[in-house]
Amino acid sequence: MAKDRYRSFLHDEPDNIQWRHGGPPTYDVVNKLFEEGRTKEWPEGSLEETVQNAIKSYEMELSHKTRLQDFKTINPEKFKLFVNGREGLSGEETLKLGSYNALLQSSLPKDLQAYKADEETFESSHDLFRSAFPRGFAWEVIKVYSGPPEIAFKFRHWGFFEGPYKEHAPTGKMVQFYGIGTVKVDDSLKVEEVELYYDPAEMFGGLLSGKHPIEDDGNKASPTSQQCPFSK
Secondary structure (H helix, E strand, C coil): CCCCCHHHCCCCCCCCCCCCCCCCCCCHHHHHHHHHHCCCCCCCHHHHHHHHHHHHHHHHHHEEEEHHHHCCCEEECCCCEEEECCEEEEEEHHHHCCHHHHHHHHHHHHHHHHCCCCCCCCHHHHHHHHHCCCCEEEEEEEEEEEEECEEEEEEEEECCCCCCCCCHHHHHHHHEEEEEEEEEEEECCCCEEEEEEECCHHHHHHHHHCCEEEEECEEEEECCCCCCCCCC
């Protein structure tokens, strides 16, 4: 299997790694989306490329490895994830929740939440966004403000709303948002803390703009089954 250009530790792992879906994932489809839609192409070996690939590698481990002991991108004993000023999550808490649930927790009243993280499992959350973004949800570094040990950066996340999101029909349009983050690393460049700030409404504004598939007689239309062409 060809080595992934943007993620370390993907195809050079020992046999005892426990993968969520039985083996390492394939990122060919979302890599194509990334290469076609990125706004920056960083020089090989640059700080920007290094930070971008490190975050992609961390996301890969979080989404596809089932044991924190198998992670190579973080310091498991010290790791904390902070999102939009909320209380920090440990490595085990983040792994249990999954990346979407960890990033999309909300203090809004339930009836105003476009996504209810406490009602979704790791698996259901990933299925939901795989359905909405069949080609994946690409991520790029826009700017790096400082290097290690506390790296500060601006990022962009984007995809095309080409599958249903809950009861909202796809529009085919791009959905994207920008954010700011910091990553604190130890002497061996393993991540100890990640802190992210972004507005989830930028994403949900695009997803909720899809027509609600309700027929004129009040009967809900049956959603079309979507097959995800990649594992993420």
